[in-house]
Amino acid sequence: MPISHDHKTANALEIQGVGRRFGGFWAVKDVSLSVRPGERRAVLGPNGAGKTTLFNVLTGDLVASAGTIRMDGADVTQTPMHKRIKGGLRRTYQHAHLFDGLTIRETLFLAVSGVAGGWQRFLPLKPNDDAIGKAENLAGMAGLSSDLDREVANLSHGQRRQLEIGMALAETPKMLLLDEPAAGLSPSERPRLAELLLSLPKDITIVLIEHDMDIALRTSDSVSVLHNGRLLAEGSPENIMSNEAVHNVYMGGAHGH
């Protein structure tokens, strides 16, 4: 794809006036933000603030009702989701929906060959296939090595979340959108997740929705706060923690943390 811009100066993500409407209701309204390459950005906000909807628009799960989305300088507002993924974008879902009839190995294999190509082959796989090796590595990163042949339908909630992350890490993404990856994890699993996030290559841009403040603030260098679909505040974790408007929103009882 010939892209006529300078990679050095382009933001990893640059959105302007982005909105998404359901009927007459704007779940996300007039949001503009930019994320530098390699930046770790947390997105906070009470339930129903529009965080997941914003992700859906960024990935192409939903089309934007307004605004423009640029990734690495290229306008992707109208680009179909699978092409954005091929371009280096990955995401996890808040509510894991996975391929229940496949095994962990098969799922991760598809995640690799979806991006790297090769899913179109119709001859049975050889066990020494390149993509299978990569899938097994991903399983290792996600802590699923011992269950490679387990059917996804039989996984525990925590394992499903881990698999979501393993899938999103296939073929080293440029930008990773994580939607509450710690939700439903046990207190003992949470630090492992934080470790994993911190251990990812520094040039991966990460946008993280997370209600667990500890994880969110430990792994991020900047924070955006959404409220009622709009951007309420933006800044360093310290700034946000002492921001009065943010406190009001969170103390308003909309959220339990």
Added chain:
Amino acid sequence: MKSALFILPFALVPFFANDFWLVQIFGRALILGVIALSLTFLAAYLGVVSFAQATMAGVSGYTVAYFGPNSVDVGRELPFYVVLPLAIIMATLSGVIIGLIARRSQGIYAIMITLAVGVAFFYFTRQNYTYFNGWTGFSGIRAPEIAGTNLRDPLPFYLLIISVAMLCLMLVNGFIKSPLGLTIQAVRDAPKRVLAIGIPTTPVIVSAYAIAGFIAGSGGILNVWYQERISSFSVGLGPIVDILVIAVIGGLKHPIGAFIGALAFVLLDTFAVDFIDRERFNTLIGLVLLAIIMGAPDGLHGLAKSWLARFKKRVAENQV
């Protein structure tokens, strides 16, 4: 691969069965089983119930009729080694077209849209005389003689049928573990998620229908040789529903369900007339279908599987 072994007992049939049982019962069951396998394949792995199997089988059947020996003066004869690949290609293409039409539909909508395609094809064959010879269709269609073996003779024909059935089952069993086969199952489980790993869903769905067309087309060639004729009635509502009934009775969850259902269907179809008159057959089949849907939603295959599991459990308990 294991389930292809299910077909093996059918290979023993020639040792004890007469020509009637060989061709009219077991041969016919395997032919209908191949066509129903096309439906079961889509249902089990793409999660879509399609009504267009008789149509895709009809496309290859008509190709064989038009380009092969027939007793109506329509078409032009080509050598069988050209006709057979052509018939398979046409059926596969019909699968591609149906897949493109139905690619966004699931559940009841997929049923409606594939049914609409089937009915449209039925009316088209009735009205078109140039290629389909209208409602009379083609008769006198004969299987070829290959290397001195006449495929019209019961034993060679049966051996061909059983080979095709076996190959189709092996094709399905091998294919579903291939990257594309896995992708098809991924689309069944979570189509949006497939996009989110970088794979466009349309080519995946269309290729599943293409394989269904390939399988139904293989069965369609055997069927037209078995029937020795083809007309719009061969692609009408009757055969469309028969294939669905076979697949549901056998069980939509596993490829061998198609063959189990086909054997049950052919036995009923052949011998029920000894007990009830012809007109009541549909009532009987309807009751059988109802009993299966209510009592064993996974069909005879599911029923057999749960019996086997229970039996194994009991044996294990007795050993303790």
